Amino acid sequence: MLFFVDYHNAAKAAVIAMTKSGAIELAQYGIRVVGVAPGFIETPIIGEDQEFLESLAQLHMRKKLIQPEKVAEVVTFLFSEKADAINGQVIPVDDGFLSFKG
DSSP states (O other), X not given: OOOOOOHHHHHHHHHHHHHHHHHHHHGGGTOOOEEEEEOOBXXXXXXXXXXXXXXHHTTSTTXXXXXXXXXXXXXXHHHSGGGTTOOSEEEEESTTGGGGGO
């Protein structure tokens, strides 16, 4: 019998499980654990090939890459007191990317 393992999805599942486990373990110390799952972010690391960038942008609902500042704004919010009730969750900052993976 042959099994195919999608390590990318397994790694994402591990991050989600670790976020939840960490939150459970650390709540007693007043520590929150929250993950951030970004979509495709427009940074130099993904290169400058316009065709490739456009193909990544098409994976988002509004057909554009996410600017790094948008992720930073979410992280800043999560560090604030306004996000005090958010714990043990992974927050997607992906302009709907995960919605396409139903």
